[in-house]
Amino acid sequence: MAAQTVLVTGASGYIAAHVVKAFLKKGYNVRGTVRSEKTAEEVHKTHSKYAEQLSVAIVPDMAAANAFDEAVKGVDGIIHTASPFILNATDFEKELMQPAIRGTTSILEAAQKYNPAVSRIVVTSSFASVLDPTQGQRPGYVYKEADWNPITVEQANSNPVMAYLASKTFAERAVFDYVDANKPNFTVATLCPPMVYGPIAHSVADVKSLNTSSGDINRLIDGSEKSVPDTSFHAFADVRDLAEAHVLAFEKPEAAGQRYLIANSAYSYQQICDIIREKFPEQSELTPKGDTGAPLPPAYRLDTTKAATELGLKFRPLQETIVDMVNSLLKLHH
Numbered sequence: 180m181a182a183q184t185v186l187v188t189g190a191s192g193y194i195a196a197h198v199v200k201a202f203l204k205k206g207y208n209v210r211g212t213v214r215s216e217k218t219a220e221e222v223h224k225t226h227s228k229y230a231e232q233l234s235v236a237i238v239p240d241m242a243a244a245n246a247f248d249e250a251v252k253g254v255d256g257i258i259h260t261a262s263p264f265i266l267n268a269t270d271f272e273k274e275l276m277q278p279a280i281r282g283t284t285s286i287l288e289a290a291q292k293y294n295p296a297v298s299r300i301v302v303t304s305s306f307a308s309v310l311d312p313t314q315g316q317r318p319g320y321v322y323k324e325a326d327w328n329p330i331t332v333e334q335a336n337s338n339p340v341m342a343y344l345a346s347k348t349f350a351e352r353a354v355f356d357y358v359d360a361n362k363p364n365f366t367v368a369t370l371c372p373p374m375v376y377g378p379i380a381h382s383v384a385d386v387k388s389l390n391t392s393s394g395d396i397n398r399l400i401d402g403s404e405k406s407v408p409d410t411s412f413h414a415f416a417d418v419r420d421l422a423e424a425h426v427l428a429f430e431k432p433e434a435a436g437q438r439y440l441i442a443n444s445a446y447s448y449q450q451i452c453d454i455i456r457e458k459f460p461e462q463s464e465l466t467p468k469g470d471t472g473a474p475l476p477p478a479y480r481l482d483t484t485k486a487a488t489e490l491g492l493k494f495r496p497l498q499e500t501i502v503d504m505v506n507s508l509l510k511l512h513h
């Protein structure tokens with residue numbers, strides 16, 4: 180049987196680079212979407228080892244009507260990762276809501292209209308659409324897949340962080356609403372990771388253009404943080420484990436119509452600083468010391484039993500994630 184082809188949107192991104200690689204490694208053909216010719220070249224360079232299995236389609240504006248109509252033709256499945264992850268938007272509608280929500284519905288519509296062969300669409304959602312941000316650290320609470328961020332449009336407009344959380348919540352809701360309303364041939368699965376860390380595999384011009392979660396860790400090794408910052412989300416996912424989760428959510432029949440929390444464990448910035456200072460002693464001047472060995476602050480936890488049992492996903496420990504990530508970040512410093 181000929182190899183299947185999956186379409187991966189936002190192929191230039193931090194997470195997408197690992198997702199593309201995971202599919203290529205398993206023998207799939209991948210068609211990635213990017214916004215420009217220049218980015219297309221970078222994606223080809225990133226995956227040059229798999230040149231024969233990779234093609235790139237240009238979708239300049241995913242919020243535009245019919246944006247994905249051409250890109251979906253001829254593929255067997257779709258992994259929709261493209262969505263803005265920015266916490267400093269000023270025009271929430273244009274920078275966040277439209278690309279997140281329109282981008283998602285547009286790919287579902289295109290698949291239903293132009294490609295009945297698409298069997299499964301996996302959407303990279305976020306823990307942002309699971310947690311209730313009005314409950315703060317919520318010690319003792321365990322988030323599960325049944326939890327949905329109850330954010331309202333009014334709250335979404337209150338500040339840029341709430342706007343990002345809402346963009347992911349509304350986009351993920353749109354996935355399940357679309358399927359309920361339109362009964363397409365394909366099934367969907369959504370993945371909800373909290374902060375994603377681990378090595379950088381995509382092309383990054385300089386440290387200023389790092390994606391949001393990598394930028395957070397970079398600030399812990401370049402001297403910009405003078406004290407250990409407060410931990411904003413109390414769980415992390417390793418980018419390689421998350422990439423594997425995309426492959427499994429695409430392949431497993433039982434993932435049809437499901438939503439999965441993908442998280443390795445709870446963590447704190449203090450633990451990350453401790454790991455960096457221990458494993459990279461030459462860096463220790465640039466990494467805040469804080470209260471070495473301090474226990475995790477009391478906060479909610481995430482129940483990831485469903486991903487472990489239904490997808491068979493295994494999770495790396497924080498130390499491996501951070502050591503590999505710091506090694507990849509240090510390469511950008513030289």
Ligand code: NAP
Pocket residue numbers: 188189190191192193194195213214218239240241242260261262263264278303304305306347372373374375376390391392393
């Ligand atoms: P990233 O490196 O910034 O990647 C985002 C990708 O989306 C890029 O390919 C980007 O294209 C594309 N994109 C952004 N805005 C777009 C727009 N308006 N139109 C078309 N494409 C657009 O971020 P990432 O961390 O890999 O995020 C990937 C996905 O994971 C997102 O859905 C994000 O919400 C989700 N997620 C991330 C984390 C995390 O901690 N990193 C946690 C939970 C969920 P360009 O390269 O052209 O900008």
